[in-house]
Amino acid sequence: MPRVLISDQMSPKAAEIFRARGIEVDEITGLSKDELIKIIGQYDGLAIRSSTKVTKDVLAAATNLKVVGRAGIGVDNVDIPAASSRGVVVMNTPFGNSITTAEHAIALMFALARQLPEADASTQAGKWEKNRFMGVEVTAKTLGLIGAGNIGSIVADRALGLKMKVIAYDPFLTPERAEHMGVTKVTLDELLAQADFISLHTPLTDSTRNILSRENLLKCKPGIRIVNCARGGLIDEAALKELLDSGHIAGAALDVFAEEPAKSSPLFGTPNFVSTPHLGASTDEAQVNVAIQVAEQLSDFLLTGGVTNALNMPSLSAEEAPRLKPYMALAERLGSLVGQLDKDGIKSVRIEVEGAAAQLNIKPITAAVLAGLMRVHSDTVNMVNAPYLAREREIEIAEVRHERDTDYNTLLRVTVHTANGPRTVAGTLFGMSKPRLTEIFGITVEADLAGDMLYIVNEDKPGFIGRLGSALGSAGVNIGTFHLGRRDAGGEAVLLLSVDNAIPDALLTDIRALPGVKVASALHFV
Structure with missing residues (x-):
């Protein structure tokens, strides 16, 4: 009989499902790292939320562990490469709290629009400052969504019900999908210039980190209000405070921070700033949903080998x-x-x-x-x-x-x-x-795709390879392999070369400036 440990607080429904499926389950929460290491070798499955840290040391001690299930979407507390190397499947439940997170974003938008936290504090202090808190309506305002996936689409639906205009920036959003959602697809610059409210619903990646940088925040029209219930690190928090203080940004509400738990953020105490402690998924319904899902997924895997929402398999x-x-x-x-x-x-x-x-x-x-x-x-x-x-x-x-x-x-x-x-x-x-x-x-070229590479489209003219080699050599970049292809003599050529290290941005700019270069992009393959 498989045995599962539930090491974080979650709905009793999870344990009920395990037992109903014939799986032995122990609910032991609040374990220290050493305590977890001492007992983890007894279990085939581990069900967690965000408190338990599944580190390399824990995985090394988990001699019988086959699967880790995270009740929720974030798996920052799981060392996925270490799990993969030990053959441990890591699963999450990415869609169990979508409605809850979307509703929290809408709630924070209202809190900003009507200055609810400050008005509450003032009223409970006996001040009755009715004329101080002059809010704005959301009706007829433009909501800009950065990210229009599962959660973003729910926010769009709710905002349209509030008679808002919704625009969205999402590289994966097609015109047909945008029309179906009832939103207008725009570029990021267009969104920044047009939006009265911005709500972020995108993962944190190299391309989205600080997507609301100081430069982009300054592109927003004065009086913008910003909500982030997605990931910390999407906004330059220092620039956000500066622009809140200056009045360029009328209000901001963060449920997530670059560093969590956020106990001493410089944003705290800033006028027109609202914060919550990562509550996006914190409703009774969401916690029941993710608990049920993680129990069903782990049970399927342990009993039948079925794999659902695995991050490494x-x-x-x-x-x-x-x-x-x-x-x-x-x-x-x-x-x-x-x-x-x-x-x-x-x-x-x-x-x-x-x-x-x-x-x-x-x-x-x-x-x-x-x-x-x-x-x-x-x-x-x-x-x-x-x-x-x-x-x-x-x-x-x-x-x-x-x-x-x-x-x-x-x-x-x-x-x-x-x-x-x-x-x-x-x-x-x-x-x-x-x-x-x-x-x-459309160009024939044979090449391996691995590690760091450089892709170039250039005019097929004498001397180009020499100029490129000189630029790379001067920057100390060593070439591993070199692959060429072209449509016809003197026409458009393609170059793919592997390099020992990633191409720095400054070097990429220099390469793009070389005579004959049409496109130059740095690539990376895992």
Whole structure:
């Protein structure tokens, strides 16, 4: 009989489900790290919320542990690489608290609009300062959403019910999805210039960190009010305080902070600033939902091998996994290549398989393409939830098998339709095990996709490679491999080279300034 430990406080429904499914469960909360290490070796599964820290040391002691389930979305308290290296599956419940978080964002928006916390404190102090608290209506105001995924779409729906105009910035939002949601898709600069309120609903990634930087906050029109119930680190908190003090920003409400628990933030005490202690998921309904979901997911995995919402494991049967593993690696890298080079307005994705690949289960291959494609914008995308996120954004997915002869024993082709038109890449397996690029945007070029790379489109003229080599050499960047392709002599050429270290931004700027360069992008493949 499998045995599960619930080490954080959660709804009793979780333990009830485990017992009903025939799984032995212990509820022991408030454990120190040493106490957890002492007993964790007894358990096959671990159900947690945010308090338990599943560190490398804990995992080393978990000799029987097979799965960790997080009741909620954030897994910052789990060392996922260490779990993966020990064969421990990590799952979360990313959609159990969506409504709760969206409602909290709306509540904070109202708190800002009518200065509710300050008015409450003043009234309870016996001051009755009726003329001091002159609020604004939300009706007919423009709400700008940064992120229009699951939670953002719920906020949009509620805001439209309040007769607000909703605009949204989201690289994955298609015009068709925007129309279905009743929102207007805009660029980030357009959103900053037009919005009366801004609400953030995007993961924290390299591309979204400080998305509301001082520069972008200054682009907002005076009197903007900002709500963040997504992730700390999306806003430059020092700049936020400065602009609150100056009056450029009329109000801000944060449920999340760059450093948590936030017990001494310089924002505390700032006029027109509202804060809550990461309460986005804190309702009775949400806590019951995530507890039920985590118990059902862990039970399915321990009893039948079913995998749902795993962050480090694809949905695969044991028989398929060995054959599909190299294909999924190829698929993920092809998706990642397109995702890094063309980030905006994905409308559809077409996955074609030829040769030996046409005989395989294409679903995991598709999921791997989508995971690579979307990972540039989200830290929680994986092969399990990527297809869901694609459906949520109404991205059309086409899977095509070709029963025809090909120049390669096996071939995978990915075509992504974006705002910039169709973009096609293709690849094969060298020795049926090593992923290799064979075509990029209509140009034949063979290259490995691994580590740090540099992608350049340039005019095919003499002297360019020498100028590029000099620029890289002067910057101390060592070239690993060098791959060239071109449409025709003297026309457009493509260069893919691997480098030993990431290309610095300053060097990338210098490369883009070289004569003949049309496009230069730094790439990274895990």
